[in-house]
Amino acid sequence: MSSPRTSPETGTTVEDLSGPSATTLLRFATAGSVDDGKSTLVGRLLHDSKSVLADQMEAVEHASRSRGAGAPDLALLTDGLRAEREQGITIDVAYRYFATSRRRFILADTPGHVQYTRNMVTGASTAELTVILVDARNGVVEQTRRHAAIAALLRVPHVVLAVNKMDLVDYRESVFAAIAEEFTAYASELGIPEVTAVPISALAGDNVVEPSARMDWYGGPTVLEHLEAVEVGDRAADGSARFPVQMVIRHEGERYYAGQLLTGSLRVGETVTVQPSGRVTTVTALDVLGRAADVVSAGASLSVRLADEIDVGRGDMLTAGPRPPRIAKEVEATVCHVADTPLTVGLRVLLKHTTRTVKAIVESIPSRLTLDDLSQHPHPGRLVANDIGRVRVRTAEPLALDSYADSRRTGSFLLIDPVDGTTLAAGMAGDAFRAAAADPVDADGDGDGWDF
Structure with missing residues (x-):
C-alpha cells in the first residue's frame, strides 16, 4: 500500500508508489x-x-x-x-x-x-x-x-x-x-x-x-x-530503471517527460542518463495520475521532471541503476517472422524499439531453426511466415538495447515494412551488439536518409 506524506521541500503531499498492489x-x-x-x-x-x-x-x-x-x-x-x-x-x-x-x-x-x-x-x-x-x-x-x-x-x-x-x-x-x-x-x-x-x-x-x-x-x-x-514475481522491478519517453508535456513553464516505467524504479533525487546521447541529469519530480511521488516502480505510467534543460524527446530513454543498456547500431537477434512477405538479406525496414523507431537494413540471416531436431539451417537467405531464425540488423541511429535474456520489455523490437507499416517480424535481441558509430545519419551522402 502507498503511504502519503508531506514533502519538506515543497509542502506538497507525496506518496511511495513502489509497493505491491493489493491483488495480483x-x-x-x-x-x-x-x-x-x-x-x-x-x-x-x-x-x-x-x-x-x-x-x-x-x-x-x-x-x-x-x-x-x-x-x-x-x-x-x-x-x-x-x-x-x-x-x-x-x-x-x-x-x-x-x-x-x-x-x-x-x-x-x-x-x-x-x-x-x-x-x-x-x-x-x-x-x-x-x-x-x-x-x-x-x-x-x-x-x-x-x-x-x-x-x-x-x-x-x-x-x-x-x-x-x-x-x-x-x-x-x-x-x-x-x-x-x-x-x-x-x-x-x-x-x-x-x-x-x-x-x-x-x-x-x-x-x-x-x-x-x-x-x-x-x-x-x-x-x-x-x-x-503460481508465483508471478515482477522480476523487472528488481533491475535497473528503463523509462522510454513517450511525449513531452509543457506545464506552467516546466517540461515533463511522460511514459511508462518498464523496469526498475525511479526516485526523486536519483541520477539518470538520457540514452542514447549519454547526458546525465537528476530527477527533481515524479507525478503519477496527478499525484506527486517520491519513488515509482515498474509498470507505472508517470511523468518525470529533470533538473537540467537538455534535449530530450520521444524515443529517448531515461536509465538508472547498476546495469546500463548497450548503445548499438548493429544487433544480432532471434526473430519470429510473422508477415506473408519474406524477410530477405538487404531488405530495408523500420525497427521499432519501445518508443523509438529508426531506419534499418537486414545485413544477414545467419540461420533458421529446424523444429524437429532444434538444429540450425545455415544461411537460408530468407525467412517466410512462421519461420524462426537469427538475423543481423544495422540501424541508421543508435538504440539503447538490453539483451532479451535480461529484459523482455527492452530487449524486444519489431521490424516493420516502411512502405505500408506492416509488421514483418518480432525480434528478441541477443548478446551480440556492435557499438554505435560516431558517423551521422546518411553518412553515405546519397540523400535518402539511410546511413548505408
Missing part, C-alpha cells in the same frame, strides 16, 4: 494444435469459475442449438469471429478477462493452425505463463514443438502442459505419463526449466476447475488451482 494479475496464453481443445478449455475455465454473464451463456446455448449440438459448446465463448464459428477453428487471438477470489487474469486464446502460428507470438509476447494443450490421442506433434520453442524464445517464465481429451483414452495414467515425459524432455532441450503437466478433459471439466474423480491417480493441482498459485 496473471497474463497467460493458451496454445496447441488444431482441435486440441484450446477454446473449449478457455470456455470451461470461464464457465466453471462463474465468469460468464447470463446473456453470454444464452447466446452460446442458442448458437449451439442452431448447429445441432445437444449441449452448450463452450468454445463459442472465445471463437467470436464469424469465420471462426463457420470453420470451427480459432483464427485470431481472443483476449478474455476474468477473476477469482485469489487473482485477476488476462487470457489470450491463440490459434492452433500452423498458418496462424504468428498470432501465437502476439498472444505469448506479454504472457507470464503459457498453457500448451496436447490431444491425448495424438501426443506431442510438430505444432506442439513449435509452440514450445516459441514459449522458450519468448522466455515465458512458466509452462503448463495440459494433456486434454483424457476421456477419449479411458483416463489411462500410462498415456498421460508418456506424453508428459516426452514433452518435458523436449522442453528441457529448449531451456525451459520446469513444466507442470496436468491431465484434463476440457469437455467434461476434469481437472480444469474441479478435481477429477475419474483420475484418482493424479494428485497435482487443477489448471485453475495452478493458475491461482
Whole structure:
C-alpha cells in the first residue's frame, strides 16, 4: 500500500508508489494444435469459475442449438469471429478477462493452425505463463514443438502442459505419463526449466476447475488451482530503471517527460542518463495520475521532471541503476517472422524499439531453426511466415538495447515494412551488439536518409 506524506521541500503531499498492489494479475496464453481443445478449455475455465454473464451463456446455448449440438459448446465463448464459428477453428487471438477470489487474469486464446502460428507470438509476447494443450490421442506433434520453442524464445517464465481429451483414452495414467515425459524432455532441450503437466478433459471439466474423480491417480493441482498459485514475481522491478519517453508535456513553464516505467524504479533525487546521447541529469519530480511521488516502480505510467534543460524527446530513454543498456547500431537477434512477405538479406525496414523507431537494413540471416531436431539451417537467405531464425540488423541511429535474456520489455523490437507499416517480424535481441558509430545519419551522402 502507498503511504502519503508531506514533502519538506515543497509542502506538497507525496506518496511511495513502489509497493505491491493489493491483488495480483496473471497474463497467460493458451496454445496447441488444431482441435486440441484450446477454446473449449478457455470456455470451461470461464464457465466453471462463474465468469460468464447470463446473456453470454444464452447466446452460446442458442448458437449451439442452431448447429445441432445437444449441449452448450463452450468454445463459442472465445471463437467470436464469424469465420471462426463457420470453420470451427480459432483464427485470431481472443483476449478474455476474468477473476477469482485469489487473482485477476488476462487470457489470450491463440490459434492452433500452423498458418496462424504468428498470432501465437502476439498472444505469448506479454504472457507470464503459457498453457500448451496436447490431444491425448495424438501426443506431442510438430505444432506442439513449435509452440514450445516459441514459449522458450519468448522466455515465458512458466509452462503448463495440459494433456486434454483424457476421456477419449479411458483416463489411462500410462498415456498421460508418456506424453508428459516426452514433452518435458523436449522442453528441457529448449531451456525451459520446469513444466507442470496436468491431465484434463476440457469437455467434461476434469481437472480444469474441479478435481477429477475419474483420475484418482493424479494428485497435482487443477489448471485453475495452478493458475491461482503460481508465483508471478515482477522480476523487472528488481533491475535497473528503463523509462522510454513517450511525449513531452509543457506545464506552467516546466517540461515533463511522460511514459511508462518498464523496469526498475525511479526516485526523486536519483541520477539518470538520457540514452542514447549519454547526458546525465537528476530527477527533481515524479507525478503519477496527478499525484506527486517520491519513488515509482515498474509498470507505472508517470511523468518525470529533470533538473537540467537538455534535449530530450520521444524515443529517448531515461536509465538508472547498476546495469546500463548497450548503445548499438548493429544487433544480432532471434526473430519470429510473422508477415506473408519474406524477410530477405538487404531488405530495408523500420525497427521499432519501445518508443523509438529508426531506419534499418537486414545485413544477414545467419540461420533458421529446424523444429524437429532444434538444429540450425545455415544461411537460408530468407525467412517466410512462421519461420524462426537469427538475423543481423544495422540501424541508421543508435538504440539503447538490453539483451532479451535480461529484459523482455527492452530487449524486444519489431521490424516493420516502411512502405505500408506492416509488421514483418518480432525480434528478441541477443548478446551480440556492435557499438554505435560516431558517423551521422546518411553518412553515405546519397540523400535518402539511410546511413548505408
